[in-house]
Amino acid sequence: MEQFLQQLTNGLAVGSIYALIALGYTMVYGVLKLINFAHGDLFTYGAYLGMTLLTSLLLKDRLGMVAGVLVLAGMVMGLVGLLGVILERAAYRPLRESPRLSAVVSALGASIFLQNALMLVYGARYQVYPEDILPQTAVSLLGFEIPLMRIVVFLASVVMMAALYLFVQKTKIGTAIRAAAIDQGAARLMGIDVDRVVLVVFLIGPALGGAAGLLVGLYYGQVNFTMGWIYGMKAFTAAILGGIGNIPGAMVGGLLLGVVEALGAAYLSIAWKDAIAFCVLILILIVRPTGLLGERVAEKV
Amino acid sequence: MLTVENVNQYYGGSHILRGISFEAAPGKVTALLGRNGVGKTTLLKALMGLVPVASGRVSFGGEDITRAPPHLRVRTGIGYVPQGREIFPRLTVHENLTMGLATKPRGSPVPERVFELFPVLRTMLGRRGGDLSGGQQQQLAIGRALAMGPSLLVLDEPTEGIQPSIIKDIERAIRALAGEGSMAILLVEQYYDFARSLSDRYLVMQRGEIVRRGDTEGMERDGVRGLLAL
Ligand SMILES: Nc1ncnc2c1ncn2[C@@H]1O[C@H](COP(=O)(O)OP(=O)(O)O)[C@@H](O)[C@H]1O
Ligand SMILES: [Mg+2]
Numbered sequence: 001m002e003q004f005l006q007q008l009t010n011g012l013a014v015g016s017i018y019a020l021i022a023l024g025y026t027m028v029y030g031v032l033k034l035i036n037f038a039h040g041d042l043f044t045y046g047a048y049l050g051m052t053l054l055t056s057l058l059l060k061d062r063l064g065m066v067a068g069v070l071v072l073a074g075m076v077m078g079l080v081g082l083l084g085v086i087l088e089r090a091a092y093r094p095l096r097e098s099p100r101l102s103a104v105v106s107a108l109g110a111s112i113f114l115q116n117a118l119m120l121v122y123g124a125r126y127q128v129y130p131e132d133i134l135p136q137t138a139v140s141l142l143g144f145e146i147p148l149m150r151i152v153v154f155l156a157s158v159v160m161m162a163a164l165y166l167f168v169q170k171t172k173i174g175t176a177i178r179a180a181a182i183d184q185g186a187a188r189l190m191g192i193d194v195d196r197v198v199l200v201v202f203l204i205g206p207a208l209g210g211a212a213g214l215l216v217g218l219y220y221g222q223v224n225f226t227m228g229w230i231y232g233m234k235a236f237t238a239a240i241l242g243g244i245g246n247i248p249g250a251m252v253g254g255l256l257l258g259v260v261e262a263l264g265a266a267y268l269s270i271a272w273k274d275a276i277a278f279c280v281l282i283l284i285l286i287v288r289p290t291g292l293l294g295e296r297v298a299e300k301v
Numbered sequence: 302m303l304t305v306e307n308v309n310q311y312y313g314g315s316h317i318l319r320g321i322s323f324e325a326a327p328g329k330v331t332a333l334l335g336r337n338g339v340g341k342t343t344l345l346k347a348l349m350g351l352v353p354v355a356s357g358r359v360s361f362g363g364e365d366i367t368r369a370p371p372h373l374r375v376r377t378g379i380g381y382v383p384q385g386r387e388i389f390p391r392l393t394v395h396e397n398l399t400m401g402l403a404t405k406p407r408g409s410p411v412p413e414r415v416f417e418l419f420p421v422l423r424t425m426l427g428r429r430g431g432d433l434s435g436g437q438q439q440q441l442a443i444g445r446a447l448a449m450g451p452s453l454l455v456l457d458e459p460t461e462g463i464q465p466s467i468i469k470d471i472e473r474a475i476r477a478l479a480g481e482g483s484m485a486i487l488l489v490e491q492y493y494d495f496a497r498s499l500s501d502r503y504l505v506m507q508r509g510e511i512v513r514r515g516d517t518e519g520m521e522r523d524g525v526r527g528l529l530a531l
Contacts, residue, residue: 172403179389183389185351186389189381190401191372191375191376
């Protein structure tokens with residue numbers, strides 16, 4: 001029971017991070033039918049930016065813990081969002097009318113560029129987050145001790161996902177995103193500026209990915225310039241699992257994958273942890289290629 | 302209102318629109334007739350900016366929109382009901398209509414006029430667009446375009462594959478809209494009687510050219526029916 005609960009909560013925390021990253025894949029895919037392979041690297045940038053801003057601005061000392069971390073998160077999300085917009089302008093927009101493969105190659109190129117740029121600046125070794133940012137305490141849940149950090153990560157992710165969901169459902173630009181995801185041509189004919197939708201999607205998706213990077217940094221305490229690859233693959237799996245292009249699907253897929261992975265690692269073998277995600281990916285592609293929530297082809301968000 | 306001057310368009314090497322010129326005036330229904338494949342839909346797509354024109358000029362309300370992107374044309378007041386309707390099948394009727402309000406301030410209601418013209422839509426607000434019959438989808442597509450409050454309504458074969466009772470409803474709605482006197486209506490049709498009963502002016506297209514035009518009273522005399530027959 002103790003192990004199960006620990007693994008379940010750990011899985012939910014990690015899964016919520018997958019979900020945050022998966023949202024970036026799924027939103028971009030929804031609107032552009034493009035897999036942004038550089039998205040995992042934007043996540044890494046979030047982690048590194050968080051680290052650098054933490055150590056250089058001393059936000060915690062100046063603003064206190066809560067305000068400091070919130071301001072930090074805002075800065076990281078803003079900067080990574082901006083990076084996403086630049087990426088779209090530089091790597092994808094010029095190829096909008098080109099064959100699909102060109103954009104894929106461009107995405108892979110962008111990914112390599114971003115990774116190497118990061119390595120040049122920070123070096124290839126693991127970098128360590130400042131330790132004393134959030135209290136390393138545990139809270140008692142059903143009589144068991146759960147690390148507070150785990151709960152913070154989960155709640156922060158859930159709040160961001162809820163905000164995104166409301167944004168997409170309730171605002172005008174959210175409606176435009178949904179319309180463009182279903183049918184770009186028809187959306188244009190509703191007077192929707194699809195270029196603006198693309199811009200917003202490349203702002204929000206990377207911002208959430210950047211926030212996920214920051215959370216991983218805070219949760220695990222160390223970051224590496226290649227971390228975006230494995231997290232990106234997991235999140236991509238989560239997006240496929242939920243039904244790519246489907247926003248609630250990415251959320252469900254991320255949480256599910258996190259939990260399956262954590263329980264699998266605990267009860268099968270820790271060595272299988274990463275393999276589990278790929279088994280899930282292969283399985284879902286065979287059994288249900290449209291994903292769990294991607295039931296009807298017409299539904300994209 | 303809408304003025305089209307000497308528009309030419311090509312798909313690859315084939316010359317699809319050949320020197321098209323015409324006007325659509327407020328309060329009038331302009332019918333564009335022609336058989337399958339003569340270029341009617343292509344012309345409408347060119348008017349909407351969905352395909353580029355090679356030469357010529359399109360202006361709307363005195364403004365040159367020849368190179369404007371589609372969403373700006375919609376915002377200046379052109380409502381387009383595409384052939385095959387293209388509603389959002391997964392969204393409810395209400396959500397479909399709200400998409401038509403995308404350019405309006407947040408929280409704008411669907412204009413009551415839409416439901417006056419198509420009462421069936423009110424009774425189906427919660428149904429998925431894809432679950433509606435073809436005729437109901439067509440009414441939804443027109444309602445969605447009307448929700449934008451257009452000053453020019455463009456309809457591409459609204460009677461295609463639709464049961465007669467609903468064709469009557471659509472006819473009544475178009476007549477009512479034209480009767481208000483302020484909206485220009487461009488109606489693309491192959492259904493001769495429908496076009497004749499609704500329109501004020503007609504244009505006949507053949508192989509990318511307008512080969513005959515005139516007031517609707519003269520349609521019969523001008524032998525338009527013969528030009529449409531196979
Ligand atoms: N996307 C396209 N690419 C190439 N040719 C096209 C395309 N769409 C239509 N055509 C051709 O253009 C001509 C006019 O088509 P269209 O405008 O759809 O005619 P209509 O609406 O009058 O039936 C046809 O010969 C058709 O085959
Ligand atoms: Mg046609």
